[in-house]
Amino acid sequence: MPRPDRSTRPSPLPDALAARDRTLVMGVVNVTPDSFSDGGRWFEPSAAVAHGRLLAAQGADILDVGGESTRPGAGRVPVDVEADRVLPVVTALAAEGHVVSVDTTRAEIAEAAVGAGAAIVNDVSGGLADEAMYGVVARLGVVYVAMHWRGHSDVMDSLEDYGDVVLDVRDELAQRMAALRAAGVADEQIVLDPGLGFAKSGDANWPLLARLDELTALGRPVLVGASRKRFLGRLLAGPEGAPVPPLARDGATAAISALAAAAGAWCVRVHDVPGSVDAVRVAAAWKRAAADGGATERVTTGTGEAPRSGDAPVEPPDGTTDHATMRRTT
Numbered sequence: 001m002p003r004p005d006r007s008t009r010p011s012p013l014p015d016a017l018a019a020r021d022r023t024l025v026m027g028v029v030n031v032t033p034d035s036f037s038d039g040g041r042w043f044e045p046s047a048a049v050a051h052g053r054l055l056a057a058q059g060a061d062i063l064d065v066g067g068e069s070t071r072p073g074a075g076r077v078p079v080d081v082e083a084d085r086v087l088p089v090v091t092a093l094a095a096e097g098h099v100v101s102v103d104t105t106r107a108e109i110a111e112a113a114v115g116a117g118a119a120i121v122n123d124v125s126g127g128l129a130d131e132a133m134y135g136v137v138a139r140l141g142v143v144y145v146a147m148h149w150r151g152h153s154d155v156m157d158s159l160e161d162y163g164d165v166v167l168d169v170r171d172e173l174a175q176r177m178a179a180l181r182a183a184g185v186a187d188e189q190i191v192l193d194p195g196l197g198f199a200k201s202g203d204a205n206w207p208l209l210a211r212l213d214e215l216t217a218l219g220r221p222v223l224v225g226a227s228r229k230r231f232l233g234r235l236l237a238g239p240e241g242a243p244v245p246p247l248a249r250d251g252a253t254a255a256i257s258a259l260a261a262a263a264g265a266w267c268v269r270v271h272d273v274p275g276s277v278d279a280v281r282v283a284a285a286w287k288r289a290a291a292d293g294g295a296t297e298r299v300t301t302g303t304g305e306a307p308r309s310g311d312a313p314v315e316p317p318d319g320t321t322d323h324a325t326m327r328r329t330t
Contacts, residue, residue: 010143010221010266011188014099014119017061022284023261025276026101026269027052027060028227029093031085032069045088052093059277062120064269065089065113066103070124070153070198082109091116101145107132114140122223122269124198125149126176134183144185145223146176148195159199166211169194174218191221191266197229205231209256212263221266226256228271246271254279262286 010018017024031048052063067085068077086102086109094100094117101120102113107130110121119142126146127133137144148169150159162168173192180190194208194215205226208215215222226232232252233243254275257268261283270276 010191011186012119012141012143017099020061023257023265023280024061024267025059025257025273025280026062026064026223026267027055027058027273028269028271029055029063029065029089030069031065031067031089045085045092048089049092052089052098053096055273056098058273060273062099062101062267063093064101064103064120064122065093065118066122067109068104075154076152079106079108082106083112087112087116090118094118105129105133107136111136111140114142119143120145123147124193124195125152126173126193126195127179134180134185137180137189138184138186141186141189143191144180144189145191145193146173146180147193147223147225148173148176148198150199156199157201160201160204162204164207165200165204166207166214169208170214170218173215177218177220187220191223192218193223193225196224196226197231200231202231202234205229209260209263212260212265216264222264223267223269224256224260224265225269226260227253227269232256250275258283 029048029052031045048065052065055063065086067082082104086104090100090102090113099120100113100118101122102110102118103122103124104110104113105123105125110118110123110133114121121133121137121140121142122145123129123133124147125133126149128149129152150156173194177187177190177192181187192215194212196205196208200208209224209226212222212224228246228249230243232249233246236244236249236252238244250272253270253272257270257276258279260268261280268276268280
């Protein structure tokens, strides 16, 4: 199978984002009282808007606003409650010019949020929770993130049954793509998400990260959402075996952001923005250097112009040999 063009970007995105030559950073704005990661610190709309502004100032390219917790074991909230939480925040942030994503599994909320200014629908169910979702996305023409999902948060841990987790997730995402196309959604709208932590409580997450190229081989951009998740807490557990709390997982999250960006991820979704902004910039610089063959420009102490790696040494004007200039560069 030919390798996909990893610079692919969803065409409905604003030009400023579509032109970015690096992995994007999506900052999480939870408007819920029971988030696993922040415990409802920004539950009030005014606090959520202020938090979104802060994330944007820290470098977030996209603000992902959600009003229903997807933590393990969480129950559903009524649609009117979700709307009351999400729509004022989407409206305010979009009006200020921020690129806003709505994190919802409901077509009704997705449509209302896009009407309020959201540019992206981020659906953790990949359309399986609401059969009307694909029709709404096709009609609106917005970017749609289809995550790998097998069931709602209260039952998802019981659905963790894989042969080869990467192949299973890839095949199920391919089925979502086929269903989206059949509903009239254009390929240029589709982003895929392997669903780290969803029906994947522990070690099943690592192969999905290590073999990310098998998911990008589907030909669509991939979003990685590892931020503060359980498998990182277990990885960082102390001698007693107790997982570290969510707020202690940000360093590991930034490490995954760097590695995912180097592996071709289109976007990383995170709670702590500054660490991942730095991480994706490091990955972009690393990839550029690799693409250039490692060429660097080095200043020497000798006479004459410093050569680039691979150039012939420059003879000094007096005809003597400049040994500093002749040293091999790497």
